[in-house]
Amino acid sequence: MSAVVTSPAFKANAKAALADTELQKALALVEVNFIVRRRAAADQLPEFEALRDEARDIKDHALAHLDLYLEEYEKRVVAHGGHVHFAVDAEEARRIVLDVCRRLGAKTVTKGKTMIGEEIGINSFLEANGVVPIETDLGEYLIQLRGELPSHIIAPAVHLTKAQVAADFRRCHADLPRDRDLTEPTTLAAEARTVLRQKFLAADVGITGANFLIAETGSSVIVTNEGNGDLTQTLPKAHIVLASIDKVVPTLEDLSQLLRVLARSATGQEASVYTTVSTGPRRADDPDGPNEYHVVILDNGRSNMLGGQFRDILRCIRCGACMNHCPVYSAVGGHAYGWVYPGPMGAVMTPALVGIDKTGHLPNASTFCGRCEEVCPVRIPLPKMLRHWREREFERRLSPATVRAGLRFWAFFARHPRLYGLATLVFARSLAWFGRRRGRFRFLPFARGWTRHRDFPAPMGSTFQAQWRSRRRSS
Amino acid sequence: MSGRDTVMASIRRGLGVSGREAPRRQAVESRIAGHPSGLRPARGQLPPKERLELFVTMVERSAATVARVGALDDVPAAVAEFLRRHNLPMRAQRGADASLAAMPWAAETTLAIDAGPPDPASLAAVSRAMAGITETGTLVLASGPDNPTSLNFLPDNHVVVVTAADVAGDFDAVWARLREKYGESLPRAVNLVTGPSRTADIEQTLVIGAHGPRRLHVVVVGEAE
Numbered sequence: 001m002s003a004v005v006t007s008p009a010f011k012a013n014a015k016a017a018l019a020d021t022e023l024q025k026a027l028a029l030v031e032v033n034f035i036v037r038r039r040a041a042a043d044q045l046p047e048f049e050a051l052r053d054e055a056r057d058i059k060d061h062a063l064a065h066l067d068l069y070l071e072e073y074e075k076r077v078v079a080h081g082g083h084v085h086f087a088v089d090a091e092e093a094r095r096i097v098l099d100v101c102r103r104l105g106a107k108t109v110t111k112g113k114t115m116i117g118e119e120i121g122i123n124s125f126l127e128a129n130g131v132v133p134i135e136t137d138l139g140e141y142l143i144q145l146r147g148e149l150p151s152h153i154i155a156p157a158v159h160l161t162k163a164q165v166a167a168d169f170r171r172c173h174a175d176l177p178r179d180r181d182l183t184e185p186t187t188l189a190a191e192a193r194t195v196l197r198q199k200f201l202a203a204d205v206g207i208t209g210a211n212f213l214i215a216e217t218g219s220s221v222i223v224t225n226e227g228n229g230d231l232t233q234t235l236p237k238a239h240i241v242l243a244s245i246d247k248v249v250p251t252l253e254d255l256s257q258l259l260r261v262l263a264r265s266a267t268g269q270e271a272s273v274y275t276t277v278s279t280g281p282r283r284a285d286d287p288d289g290p291n292e293y294h295v296v297i298l299d300n301g302r303s304n305m306l307g308g309q310f311r312d313i314l315r316c317i318r319c320g321a322c323m324n325h326c327p328v329y330s331a332v333g334g335h336a337y338g339w340v341y342p343g344p345m346g347a348v349m350t351p352a353l354v355g356i357d358k359t360g361h362l363p364n365a366s367t368f369c370g371r372c373e374e375v376c377p378v379r380i381p382l383p384k385m386l387r388h389w390r391e392r393e394f395e396r397r398l399s400p401a402t403v404r405a406g407l408r409f410w411a412f413f414a415r416h417p418r419l420y421g422l423a424t425l426v427f428a429r430s431l432a433w434f435g436r437r438r439g440r441f442r443f444l445p446f447a448r449g450w451t452r453h454r455d456f457p458a459p460m461g462s463t464f465q466a467q468w469r470s471r472r473r474s475s
Numbered sequence: 476m477s478g479r480d481t482v483m484a485s486i487r488r489g490l491g492v493s494g495r496e497a498p499r500r501q502a503v504e505s506r507i508a509g510h511p512s513g514l515r516p517a518r519g520q521l522p523p524k525e526r527l528e529l530f531v532t533m534v535e536r537s538a539a540t541v542a543r544v545g546a547l548d549d550v551p552a553a554v555a556e557f558l559r560r561h562n563l564p565m566r567a568q569r570g571a572d573a574s575l576a577a578m579p580w581a582a583e584t585t586l587a588i589d590a591g592p593p594d595p596a597s598l599a600a601v602s603r604a605m606a607g608i609t610e611t612g613t614l615v616l617a618s619g620p621d622n623p624t625s626l627n628f629l630p631d632n633h634v635v636v637v638t639a640a641d642v643a644g645d646f647d648a649v650w651a652r653l654r655e656k657y658g659e660s661l662p663r664a665v666n667l668v669t670g671p672s673r674t675a676d677i678e679q680t681l682v683i684g685a686h687g688p689r690r691l692h693v694v695v696v697g698e699a700e
Contacts (some may be wrong), residue, residue: 026678033679047516054513061506067494068503071593080660086479138685139676155676162678167529186679193686200686216507217661227672227687230628234664245486250503250654251510256646268673270533271611274687275667282663287570287623288593289663306489347479357540 007338007350008360017332026157027333028158034324037268048264055261056256056379059315063306069215069248072299076218080280082293084373090120093298097122097207097240100294101131106188106204112222112229113137114209115153115244115318116298116342119353122207133207134199136228145172151334151342154266154320159333162188193339196228206232206290208224210243211317212258213295216251219279224273225260230276237293237333239278248315252277259318263378266319288317309388314349322372322382328365331402338363344372344382351389363389424463432461492595494690506585512647515564519610520647523699530642531695532610537682538690547638548579554601555583555633561690563632567599571631572621574579575603575636595624600626601634605656606649607642607695611669615649615694617657618664627666635668 003117017023029074042048056362060071074084087093093116099107107287109126111117112131123133123144135144138158143149147166157165169191192227208229210220220241233239249255255277263269282289291305305311323329323343334342338359341349347366351359363386371381393399394407413420435441443451449454487494495589521529531541558565566587569575580588588601600621614635618624627633643649653661664675672687683689 027677033675037613045516048513051516064490064502065499067483067492068499070486071481072507073501086477086482088481088485092478136686137676142593142676156677157676159681160677163676185680185682189674189682189685193684197688212609215503216510217659219661225672226487227676230624230664231667231686234624234628245482250506252650253510253512253647256650257513258648267605269669271613271667271669273537273668273670273673275613277665279661279663279665283619285620286618286663287620288625289618297482299485301487303482306486307491308489357648364652368686379600388501389666396684405515412576422656446673469639 004337004372005339005350005354007362010336010338010361013338014332014365017336019346020159021334022164023159027062027320027330030324030330034320038235038265038321039268041270042262045260045264045337046271051257052377052379054257055317055377056315058249058257059196059317059378062249062254063246063311063314066248066306067248070245073213073218073248074217076215077280077293077295078218080218081295082218082280082295082332085294087296087298087300088302088351089123090298093120093242093296093300094125095293096124096296097242098126098129098131100238100240100292101126101205108132108134108199109202109205109207110200110232110236111135111137111140111230112206112208112224113156114139114207114242115150115191116151116209116244116296116341117207119238120242120298123250127131134196134203136196136200136232138189138222138226138228141192141196142168145169146157149335149340152323153318153341153343153345159335159348185342189202191192192196194381200231200235203232203236205240206234206236207240207242208233210241210295211262212248212255213243213248213297214250214252214255214277215248216278217279221255221275221277223231223259224348225267225269225273227274230274233278233290234275234288236290238294239290240280241283241293241295243295244298244300246316252310262317263320265375265377279349279416305352310348310352310385313345313352313382315380316345317346317378319377321375321377322380325371325375327367327369327371337365344386345380345463347383348382356389356392356396358408360398363393391429419453421463421465425466426461428459432459434458487498489521510650515645516610521609521644525679526644527639527642527695530607530609530612531611534607534670534693535612537612537691538673539612539670539693542692542694544694544696547577547636550578550581550589550601550694551580551695556599557584557634557692558586558599558632561632562600565635567593567601568596568597568626568630569601570620570622570626574602575601593623593629595629597630599624599632599634600630601603601636602626604637605641606652607637608644608646608649608667609642610645613667614667616666616668617662619646619662624664624666627660628670628687630683632690632692634669634692634694635696636694636696639695639699641700642695663675680696
């Protein structure tokens with residue numbers, strides 16, 4: 001029941017995205033806003049780079065002792081009267097959530113932003129079982145109205161323009177007066193606030209995600225800007241936290257370090273507006289808060305990643321910096337990646353969670369420019385991991401025949417350096433001769449993929465290796 | 476096998492461990508018991524006077540407003556002034572916090588202050604923060620009858636009182652105070668609040684006032700020692 005994976009259609013998705021003028025208008029803003037703001041926030045904190053090292057080390061330590069920290073965490077949640085449910089896969093997680101809703105006779109469920117909720121497809125499952133889920137994060141609410149997946153992990157509706165949002169509100173908000181001004185983000189946000197305020201007050205159960213779980217205190221932590229997550233978890237009878245095994249960190253001091261890099265990497269804020277540390281259900285003297293507190297800890301294939309080449313991706317704290325800085329993401333947007341997690345982290349996570357045989361071109365949706373790794377707050381070697389996936393793709397014969405033939409051809413020369421030098425010399429010389437007049441080619445055999453979109457520059461006549469040798473001789 | 480056992484077994488298989496290794500258990504126990512701090516940014520380590528100045532600057536940078544008053548008794552006048560300035564009804568709600576209760580509210584004859592359970596219709600709330608965090612301009616609010624959590628999120632306008640003595644340098648200093656005050660058991664919710672509610676979900680345009688308060692007004696009481 002989780003969303004259908006359309007990753008194998010990445011090329012077609014990307015082509016459609018490039019032709020979508022509204023999408024391109026919306027994406028043009030990603031580059032200016034997120035990148036500039038992150039840079040400014042990082043520059044204002046001299047310790048930022050050192051903090052990234054510490055954040056990486058904290059997550060590495062937590063992952064290396066994951067079984068034990070989860071036990072410590074669980075013990076303390078239970079001591080505070082909360083419940084911890086481990087779920088092997090998406091189906092088990094959905095079942096746990098539905099059981100809580102059914103037992104409480106829940107009609108509506110408000111939701112704070114949760115990527116795990118997206119991963120397990122909780123909304124369509126609840127709906128099919130007679131429980132109405134209501135997204136309350138503005139971006140999530142917008143895509144729920146459209147029946148779409150998020151296109152970004154922290155800005156789910158980053159692919160939409162305000163005109164599209166206004167049209168959706170006119171379509172979906174029954175009581176909306178015709179003359180209501182919906183031309184600006186301020187008026188649109190106010191409209192959503194009014195509609196959702198009633199939903200918050202009426203909901204029986206609130207579901208949120210978790211940015212972190214703290215073993216020391218048995219707490220779940222959410223980091224938001226809107227305040228929707230807090231209304232979601234404070235007002236209803238029960239609070240269900242959807243988390244995954246990789247979210248646990250040892251102590252509050254470790255939380256400090258991760259908070260110091262998270263908001264700056266994500267939105268370029270010094271701190272997000274609301275960081276909430278929640279521990280158990282309502283206490284005896286509490287005037288508010290949920291009577292029940294449940295934490296669902298999802299595995300869904302992550303434990304298998306601990307032993308192999310992909311453990312480092314489990315450090316991810318979901319800031320979105322990798323996609324904000326990715327030239328591929330900013331050209332095609334998040335939906336082209338075809339599942340829940342887009343961008344570089346998505347191209348690494350998706351094959352691991354749904355299988356490399358079902359994700360087609362995803363590992364190739366990268367130019368290996370390395371910007372993602374450069375900005376990752378926990379220093380995940382994303383390009384290296386994409387390369388691991390490409391290797392597996394090749395080993396399992398999942399890559400197209402032309403690619404395989406091309407690689408074999410190249411590999412032969414790469415293993416024979418002298419022949420390689422000779423072949424490239426002949427090739428470069430003859431291309432230089434043919435292209436001597438224009439200095440570029442509009443058409444080249446076997447390179448249509450390139451020349452269809454742009455000219456191919458003619459080589460100058462000498463190879464890199466030849467230049468390298470002559471430079472070494474002269475120095 | 477239960478879901479829990481399956482997940483744990485799979486994690487241990489992935490890590491190549493049994494879970495019974497003494498050095499691993501030792502590492503986890505001592506990390507939790509000792510909760511060592513990592514690198515603490517210099518801006519959170521200032522002497523009291525500079526710390527308070529930076530705190531105020533950081534709070535204002537988060538799009539909140541700040542009023543400085545001399546003593547707790549001056550807070551009601553500051554609340555009234557805030558409500559008047561924004562043309563709001565002269566009514567606010569508070570929790571059972573003893574320091575808030577002891578303030579001379581009656582002196583503000585036009586202002587009605589209601590103590591009691593949160594009311595979704597209230598337009599303004601007054602809370603007492605247990606701490607401020609200088610490194611980010613953040614307020615720390617602990618749940619409970621004194622300062623109910625819903626007051627932090629339901630009303631459109633939130634006034635938060637913090638004393639100069641409660642303004643800490645950084646996150647780590649606040650964790651130490653939490654442990655000192657609450658021992659091993661944190662309050663149900665500890666809200667770290669940095670500025671008024673906001674969203675940038677539509678065309679990445681910043682809009683102040685998403686689901687939580689549209690205005691956050693911080694009343695800083697007293698001077699640094």
